[in-house]
Amino acid sequence: MLEINCPWCGPRPEAEFRCGGEIPIIRPTPDCTDREWAAYLHERTNPKGMHRERWLHVLGCGMWIAAIRSTINHHITRTGPLAAPHDEASS
Amino acid sequence: MFGMNRSRSKPARYGLLSLLRGGFNGQRHWTPILNEPETPDRHYDVVIIGGGGHGLATAHYLAANHGITRVCVIERGWIGGGNTGRNTTVIRSNYFFPESAALYDLSLRLYEGLSRALEYNIMFSQRGMWMLAHDRHGMEMLHRSASAMLLNGVDAELHDGAGVRGRIPGLNPAPRFPIVGGLLQPRGGTARHDAVAWAYARAASRAGVHVLQNTEVTGLAQAGGRVVGVKTSRGDLSCDRVVAAVAGHSSVLANMAGLRLPIQSFALQAFVSEPVKPCLDTVLLSPATGIYLSQSDKGEIVLGAGLDLFISYAQRGSLPMMEQAAAGAIELFPQFSRLRFLRQWAGICDVVHDSSPILDESELAGLHFNCGWGTGGFKAIPAGGWLTAHHVATGEAHAIARPFGFSRFPTGAMIDEAAASGIAH
Numbered sequence: 403m404l405e406i407n408c409p410w411c412g413p414r415p416e417a418e419f420r421c422g423g424e425i426p427i428i429r430p431t432p433d434c435t436d437r438e439w440a441a442y443l444h445e446r447t448n449p450k451g452m453h454r455e456r457w458l459h460v461l462g463c464g465m466w467i468a469a470i471r472s473t474i475n476h477h478i479t480r481t482g483p484l485a486a487p488h489d490e491a492s493s
Numbered sequence: 494m495f496g497m498n499r500s501r502s503k504p505a506r507y508g509l510l511s512l513l514r515g516g517f518n519g520q521r522h523w524t525p526i527l528n529e530p531e532t533p534d535r536h537y538d539v540v541i542i543g544g545g546g547h548g549l550a551t552a553h554y555l556a557a558n559h560g561i562t563r564v565c566v567i568e569r570g571w572i573g574g575g576n577t578g579r580n581t582t583v584i585r586s587n588y589f590f591p592e593s594a595a596l597y598d599l600s601l602r603l604y605e606g607l608s609r610a611l612e613y614n615i616m617f618s619q620r621g622m623w624m625l626a627h628d629r630h631g632m633e634m635l636h637r638s639a640s641a642m643l644l645n646g647v648d649a650e651l652h653d654g655a656g657v658r659g660r661i662p663g664l665n666p667a668p669r670f671p672i673v674g675g676l677l678q679p680r681g682g683t684a685r686h687d688a689v690a691w692a693y694a695r696a697a698s699r700a701g702v703h704v705l706q707n708t709e710v711t712g713l714a715q716a717g718g719r720v721v722g723v724k725t726s727r728g729d730l731s732c733d734r735v736v737a738a739v740a741g742h743s744s745v746l747a748n749m750a751g752l753r754l755p756i757q758s759f760a761l762q763a764f765v766s767e768p769v770k771p772c773l774d775t776v777l778l779s780p781a782t783g784i785y786l787s788q789s790d791k792g793e794i795v796l797g798a799g800l801d802l803f804i805s806y807a808q809r810g811s812l813p814m815m816e817q818a819a820a821g822a823i824e825l826f827p828q829f830s831r832l833r834f835l836r837q838w839a840g841i842c843d844v845v846h847d848s849s850p851i852l853d854e855s856e857l858a859g860l861h862f863n864c865g866w867g868t869g870g871f872k873a874i875p876a877g878g879w880l881t882a883h884h885v886a887t888g889e890a891h892a893i894a895r896p897f898g899f900s901r902f903p904t905g906a907m908i909d910e911a912a913a914s915g916i917a918h
């Protein structure tokens with residue numbers, strides 16, 4: 403079982419959270435091509451290694467948080483408040 | 494004649510006669526069945542990455558249907574050691590959309606003849622497959638599924654609660670989630686997963702296909718906008734076409750070509766109990782309690798859980814899902830509460846948003862993908878191999894495979910089985 407360190411509630415069990423997937427995912431502008439829109443909707447990095455992702459502390463404080471987690475051994479190296487996608491992309 | 498062969502001229506290699514004959518020399522006449530060369534050829538027409546069911550079936554049908562035998566299957570571990578050897582072996586074609594019904598029913602029909610066609614007993618047992626409804630809305634969904642199946646030409650029987658109990662003895666008489674009804678696909682069932690991989694591997698080997706185990710593909714060679722070879726842990730090979738059939742590792746493979754796929758890799762886990770006397774002679778899926786189960790020929794109760802919904806390549810399942818599956822099993826069969834789990838394991842599933850596979854040539858010419866089967870591609874192994882071989886050999890997607898191409902993402906023509914049939918497996 404994962405133990406996820408919520409920046410607001412402290413370390414809590416995985417069962418209290420729901421994973422929201424990769425960050426950042428940036429919505430393209432409305433004049434983008436169908437190909438770009440499809441990539442935004444469906445394509446993911448899905449790496450075998452370190453993954454930046456967001457989690458919702460659904461049975462806790464209800465906040466979205468950011469985490470860096472290894473998809474190989476599930477080890478979470480860092481959690482923190484979720485930044486806006488554009489800040490997340492430049493950080 | 495003895496054995497399973499159809500031709501009269503050739504005695505069955507694995508028939509009673511060869512067993513009797515072998516008895517005179519201590520059964521020393523058996524030869525290795527895999528065609529595993531010490532050193533691979535420098536060039537192949539087709540390299541298939543991934544020695545799971547889909548890769549091996551593709552190799553077999555390239556040889557059997559199209560006469561293409563300069564083929565090499567490259568497997569990182571051992572054949573069938575991925576999801577093919579880790580799944581709960583449910584075979585069915587009770588899908589909602591006509592495109593899916595055509596695909597999965599082709600597969601079911603091929604499975605029906607597979608033991609004979611490959612002269613290998615894959616132990617396909619059409620013991621029927623039930624979907625249970627636990628409330629009025631669940632029942633309405635089953636009505637809808639049954640109608641869709643019948644329109645698609647797939648066998649389906651709808652039963653009320655009493656009908657379900659009449660057919661499945663031992664169900665909880667007073668469950669918390671009442672059993673209102675069930676949808677039965679009589680032709681559904683289970684097969685021996687390892688046997689499917691081995692049967693295709695043997696058939697392909699006999700046709701001259703090479704199978705390299707313990708060999709990892711680490712990169713792709715490109716020239717002139719095409720894939721022209723693969724780099725492996727045992728050296729480089731050149732080839733005309735590459736098929737990636739690597740399930741949960743599809744994104745990793747695509748990354749070698751600089752591509753991103755509409756796929757996420759999630760762990761799915763399953764368990765078996767200690768073996769007990771026969772007590773469950775069908776396959777049961779109860780979406781509401783999050784469980785599906787059957788009994789193996791050895792007597793173990795086989796339970797499948799839900800996906801861990803975070804990206805993982807770790808091949809291990811989480812405890813909350815394990816607990817949920819156990820709770821669901823006991824809800825349906827309280828008498829199973831005394832059973833002990835014997836083994837638990839997980840496989841990494843390649844999940845697409847619409848829960849439908851991807852069978853297509855990619856943007857890198859010559860690189861084909863057979864992936865996206867997610868939690869339900871064991872049942873599709875014969876069709877996946879058949880259709881991928883067709884595309885590779887003819888350069889054109891087979892009519893049944895066409896809706897499952899990459900183009901459905903930008904056009905939006907999704908085949909959303911996740912939403913339509915509401916089942917993951």
Ligand SMILES: Cc1cc2nc3c(=O)[nH]c(=O)nc-3n(C[C@H](O)[C@H](O)[C@H](O)COP(=O)(O)OP(=O)(O)OC[C@H]3O[C@@H](n4cnc5c(N)ncnc54)[C@H](O)[C@@H]3O)c2cc1C
Nearest residue numbers: 543545546547569575576577580581583710840870871872
């Ligand atoms: C617990 C569980 C239960 C399931 N239950 C069912 C079920 O009841 N019914 C059903 O229809 N489906 C089920 N599935 C899904 C089914 O198992 C898969 O969809 C199917 O087996 C996929 O077959 P495959 O050949 O594509 O992949 P795999 O069998 O996973 O084969 C892919 C192979 O590629 C190899 N590979 C990966 N990367 C490389 C590389 N770089 N170089 C060389 N080789 C590589 C891997 O080692 C692996 O052996 C289940 C899956 C799981 C995990």
Ligand SMILES: [Zn+2]
Nearest residue numbers: 408411459463
């Ligand atoms: Zn919190």
